[in-house]
Amino acid sequence: MTDEVGVITGELTVATDVEGDQATILIQYTGAEEWYTVAGGPLTIVAGDGPWLHAAMVRAVQHGLPEGLTGFEIT
Structure with a gap:
């Protein structure tokens, strides 16, 4: 989930x-x-x-963040 356009999918950086x-x-x-x-x-x-944090976020984005970072816990 992004602030600007909502959910985006596909090949992302x-x-x-x-x-x-x-x-x-x-x-x-x-x-x-x-x-x-x-x-x-x-x-x-x-x-x-x-x-x-960057490495953890890459893994998280690969699995999807439909709510963005709200309620997200990095483990």
């Missing part, structure tokens, strides 16, 4: 934008120019968690 202690998860259709913000963010993180 995931990016994690970390600024200070906040991480915004972005997705785009692979090869497109437009990026969309995954709903429910930004997430508060601890310094150095960016790479770990």
